[in-house]
Amino acid sequence: MTSxxxxxxxxxxxxxxFAHPDDETTSSSGTMIKWVKSNNQAYIIxxxxxxxxxxxxxxxxxxxxxxxKVREAELRRNLNLFGVNPPYIFDYRDQDLNKENPDILAxxxxxxxxxxxxxLIITFGPSGISNHSDHIATHxxxxxxxxxxxxxxxxxxxxxxxxxxxxxxKQFDLELSEDEKKSDIVVDIQDTFETKILGLxxxxxxxxxxxxxxxxxxHQFNYETFALSPINTLDNHSLNIIEYLKSL
Ligand SMILES: [Zn+2]
Numbered sequence: 001m002t003s004x005x006x007x008x009x010x011x012x013x014x015x016x017x018f019a020h021p022d023d024e025t026t027s028s029s030g031t032m033i034k035w036v037k038s039n040n041q042a043y044i045i046x047x048x049x050x051x052x053x054x055x056x057x058x059x060x061x062x063x064x065x066x067x068x069k070v071r072e073a074e075l076r077r078n079l080n081l082f083g084v085n086p087p088y089i090f091d092y093r094d095q096d097l098n099k100e101n102p103d104i105l106a107x108x109x110x111x112x113x114x115x116x117x118x119x120l121i122i123t124f125g126p127s128g129i130s131n132h133s134d135h136i137a138t139h140x141x142x143x144x145x146x147x148x149x150x151x152x153x154x155x156x157x158x159x160x161x162x163x164x165x166x167x168x169x170k171q172f173d174l175e176l177s178e179d180e181k182k183s184d185i186v187v188d189i190q191d192t193f194e195t196k197i198l199g200l201x202x203x204x205x206x207x208x209x210x211x212x213x214x215x216x217x218x219h220q221f222n223y224e225t226f227a228l229s230p231i232n233t234l235d236n237h238s239l240n241i242i243e244y245l246k247s248l
Contacts (some may be wrong), residue, residue, distance in 0.1 A: 008244065014042040015118035015157075017109060017142045019097060019134035022049035022073035022209045025199040027129070028122055029082060029160035030189025031224045033196070034248040036083040043116055045088045045109065046075060048144055052094040054207040063204055068094075070205050078199045088112055097137040105137065106144035111150045118157045119241055125161035125180035125227060134148065143231060150233075158238045160185065163227035171219070182227040185245050191223040 014035050016024045024032070024044050036042050049068035056062045062070050075087055090108060092100060113121075123142040128135025139161075146159055163180045164172070189196065197217055203209035215221075227244070231239065 002246075006053060006163060008240070010039050012040040012120070012241070012244070013116055013118040014040065015112070015116055015121050016042070016044045017045065017047075017121065017138060018121040019124075019128075019132065019138045020049070020053070020094065021046055021071040022200070022203045022206055023067065023124075023135070024075075025196065025203070026209070026212055027124075027197050028224055028226070029078075029109045030196045031080050031245070031248065032084065032224075033192040034187065034189065035193075035245075038248060042082070042084040043088065043112075044075075044084060045078060045090070045107070045112060047090045047097055048092045048094040050094050050135060050206075051090065053205065054061055056205050057070065057210050058204070060204060067205065071203070072160055073149040074203050074205060077147075078202050081195065081199060081202070095134060097134040097165070098237060100136065100137070100141075102137065102141045102144055105141035107149060109142055109145035110148050113145060113157075114153075117153075117155055119237075120245075121157050121159045122226070123159070123161065125163065125229070126177040127180055129164065131175065142245050143229070146231060156233065156235050156238055158230040158234075158241050159231055160226040161229060163225045166218060168221070172215075179227050179230065181226040184228045185226040186227070187224045188222070189224050190222045208243060216225055 018024050032042050050071045051068040104248055124135045124139040128139055161180055161184055166181050169176050197213050200209045200213035
């Protein structure tokens with residue numbers, strides 16, 4: 001940390017809002033761990049338990065009806081490893097999130113915003129990175145919750161999306177919105193990269209997570225990038241949070 005690092009009343013509060021156990025680890029855990037290690041707090045909302053995911057890797061054979069419990073346990077174990085608080089889990093079924101009225105989902109998120117008063121909110125951008133319907137539904141409901149929250153409070157948390165620079169997006173065959181290609185905030189995660197990879201591997205039920213761990217390792221993706229949502233109205237506090245993230 002440098003002497004120019006902005007001073008805050010700590011702990012600052014991070015809130016990640018995602019669709020499935022593992023989204024938080026893939027998208028932003030390197031930065032989230034650094035945040036927590038700097039004496040801040042972090043929380044995660046997971047809208048589903050990912051019941052439609054793969055049924056194990058290696059010799060594992062998980063029954064479909066048990067997968068939600070297994071993935072919830074994987075999530076809890078990882079958050080504990082990262083120093084993050086236990087998750088808020090909504091009881092939606094994996095791949096059903098877009099069947100919910102966005103306003104109802106937004107009101108559930110809003111309750112937690114009011115309770116935690118986060119300084120930073122991270123959720124998927126418009127494409128949800130993978131165009132998964134649950135990711136996109138999470139994005140829409142979070143934006144709505146953010147609007148409701150801001151209309152009723154003087155708090156001004158920043159809202160950011162995990163982003164992927166264009167060359168990396170091409171490597172992974174991703175079709176992103178323009179917003180999600182912007183690297184407004186770049187965080188060097190060399191110090192926490194190993195823990196992030198371990199976190200991905202801990203999702204032993206999930207083939208995708210294993211594959212991503214392999215690719216991140218192969219390419220040594222030891223930085224994370226984020227885009228500021230256009231919904232932000234930046235004030236001094238939010239600009240300081242942005243500078244703080246860059247300084248982590
Ligand atoms: Zn997901």
